[in-house]
Amino acid sequence: MRDIILSVTKDLQKFVIKTPVLRFDIIDSLCNCNVFFKCENFQHTGSFKYRAAINAIKNMPVEFKQTGVITHSSGNFAHALARAAYELKIPCHLVMPNNTPNFKKSSVLSYTKNVIECESNLKAREFTTSEILKNKNLYFIHPSNNMDVIIGNSSCALEFIIDYPNLDFVFSPIGGGGLIAGTSIAINNFSEHCQVIGAEPSNVDDAYRSLISGKIEFNESTNTIADGLRTNLGSINFPIIQNYVNEILLVSEDEIMDSLDIIINKLKIVVEPSSAVVLAALIKNNKKFKNKNIGLIMCGGNIDFNSLKF
Amino acid sequence: MRDIILSVTKDLQKFVIKTPVLRFDIIDSLCNCNVFFKCENFQHTGSFKYRAAINAIKNMPVEFKQTGVITHSSGNFAHALARAAYELKIPCHLVMPNNTPNFKKSSVLSYTKNVIECESNLKAREFTTSEILKNKNLYFIHPSNNMDVIIGNSSCALEFIIDYPNLDFVFSPIGGGGLIAGTSIAINNFSEHCQVIGAEPSNVDDAYRSLISGKIEFNESTNTIADGLRTNLGSINFPIIQNYVNEILLVSEDEIMDSLDIIINKLKIVVEPSSAVVLAALIKNNKKFKNKNIGLIMCGGNIDFNSLKF
Structure with missing residues (x-):
């Protein structure tokens, strides 16, 4: 696995931004530790998902290269896959909920016109995708529960731990689990002492409950402002998380908003x-991490200011 | 001057953030040059003014150290001076217009309670300040037209040119002229080839017209969204700008808003x-700067999202 992560990260160098790591005195003082922000909000398309999208397309079976790829996503993975496919000259089809905000729709439309709308729920997305797949010979790429996606994501943590080998903990948010799976594989393979901490909104705590029960649990609602984390934990990601993630910390909606306010x-930045969730988890539990070197992955920066009030 | 700038920059290291320099592929592609963003929006109190405030207080006459400092400012210098004085344990008085936005007032009030409100015009600010100075033995620090302020500001450009000696041009916005004066002194003393370009909103183009006429010109209105640049050019800054600034570029309000939209x-970030003004000037004139290494000073990041629509 070590060699695969190294080789993928090297291959991705031509396509992705090696995102900067920023430090902020006021956060170090607030949390009593040394905090390093890995800024994937500065990545192409504004999120880490671009790493995954490029890697998944580069590894797709050759027989689909003419016909193209498809995914269902309302957000960052749709944007990332659309641009990655555009850059790699592969046709791209997207199934998107009909209530996707306009600013997200327009980002996608600059890269592909093949956007199919459906009702805003997972069943409708999956059904619409499978109907299209019946008629078109497309390669389906899941936004998080796919090994090429996970390995693509791991390139972010590899860059991080190579440049900052003294990190004691890396915090990653958990939605479908693709980012934290990639992060924990990389950290586990390239650091002997660094631990990976998950951060999840209490309102969608499926991963937290899954770790306790030992089987994938589901959310009854998706009522969180962290729109990137509403997805349920995936079956490929779950065993990786069970093996390599040390702990999952939960935060309330108010704690997420307070951290978002601080960051912006x-x-x-x-x-x-979804990015604010990891800072919220650190602030809430800062006594536990006193004087440690903490890496926080800022997973994305796609926010609609017009719909937000501080 | 070289030694003074070096020694001030060294002295300031304990107090100010050596702000990061960021690069963005999409800007390089858009402008056909290599663009380096010096992020003073990440400075303490959210602007370069903190460098000036610390340096001015450190160099104040000893007889005022018990009684304190005073300035008039509605914005970043008030915030910077209040915090700098707080850190250096000097009393601080601020004259602020009565229409200063609440988010700016509250930033200041966490460092000093000595805030005196006045009508929102320069005459009222100066009159109120002079009335206070009649009764109180305070040291007045002008937000931009003061040599310690200018030298404090120069530390930003010195950090920039030392780390990026290949810069061909550094762009700075112009309000009162304190930032570009400090920038141009540093660049002139520490680079043989780098040139300094000023950027100014067309609606408050006093510095542009002053360079042409050879005397300080005034603005008839302050009608620009770039609130940090509404101040008129100062008498100490003007001759420095005449000597060391190569050109001033003007931009419209729409061009400022478009650049602000891109940056955010x-x-x-x-x-x-006021920070968007320099990117607007580069985008507008990009043919002139093709393939060059361009430094853009992002002077500050204090913006009220609640009052802004993209």
Whole structure:
């Protein structure tokens, strides 16, 4: 696995941004530790998903290269796959909920016109995708529960731990589990002491409950402002998380909003609420991490300011 | 001057953030040059003014150390001076217009309670300040037209040119002229070939007209979204600008807004409109700077999202 992660990360160098790591005195003081922000909000298409999209397309079976790829996503993976496919000259089809915000739709439309709308729920997305797959010879790429996606994601943590080998903990948010799976594989393979901590909104705590029960649990609602984390944990990601993630910390909606406010209005970087979840988890549990070197993955920066009030 | 700038920059290291320099592929592609963003929006109090405030207080006459400092400012210098004085344990008085936005007032009030409100015009600010100075033995620090302020500001450009000696041009916005004066002194002393370009909103083009006429010109209105640049050019800054600034480029309000939109929504960093003015000037004149190494000073990041629509 070590060699695969190294080789994928090297291959991705031509396509992805090696995102900067930023430090902020006020966060170090607030949390009593040394905090390093890995800024995937500065990645192409504004999120880490671009790493996954490029890697999945590069590894797709050759027989689909003419006909193209398809995914269902309302957000960052749709945007990432559309641009990655555009850059790699592969046709791209997207199934998107009909209530996708306009700013997200327009980002996607600049790369592909093959956008199919459906009702806004997972069943409708999956059904619409499978209907299209019956008629078109397309390669389906799941936004998080796919090994090429996971390995693509791992390139972010590899860059991070190579440049900052003294990190004691890396915090990653958990939605479908693709980012934390990739992160924990990389950290586990390239650091002897660094541990991986998951951060999840209490309102969609499926991963937290799954770790306790030992089987994948489901969310009854998706009522969180962290729109990137509403997806349920995937079957490929879950065993990786069971093996390599040390702990999952939960945060409330208020804690997410408070951290989002700090990041945007004090740190002056634009992140989406899913990124704020990891800072919220650190602030809430800062005593436990006193004087440690903490890496926080800012997973994305796609936020609609017009719909947000601080 | 070289030694003074070096020694001030060294002295300031304990107090200010050596702000990061960020690069963005999409800007390089858009402008056909290599663009380096010096992010003073990440500075303490969210703007370069903190460098000036610290340096001015450190160099104040000893007889005022018990009684304190005073300035008039509605924005970043008030915030910077309040925090710098707080850190250096000097009393601080601020004269602020009565229409200063609440988010700016509250930033200041966490460091000093000595805030005196006045009408929102320069005459009222100066009159109120002079009335206070009649009764109180305070040291007045002008937000831009003061040599310690200018030298404090120069530390930003020195950090920039030392780390990026291949810069061909550094762009700085112009309001009162304190930032570009400090920038141009540093660049002139520490680079043989790098040139300094000013960027100014067309609606408050006093510095542009002053360079042409050879005397300080005034603005008839302050009608620009770039609130940090509404101040008129200062008498100490003007001769420095005449000597060391190669050109001033003007941009419209729409061009400022378009650049602000790009910086916040594509680059994912939070800047205020005054910072967007320099990117607007580069985008507008990009043919002239083809393949060059361009440094853009992002002067500050204090923006009220609640009052802004993209």
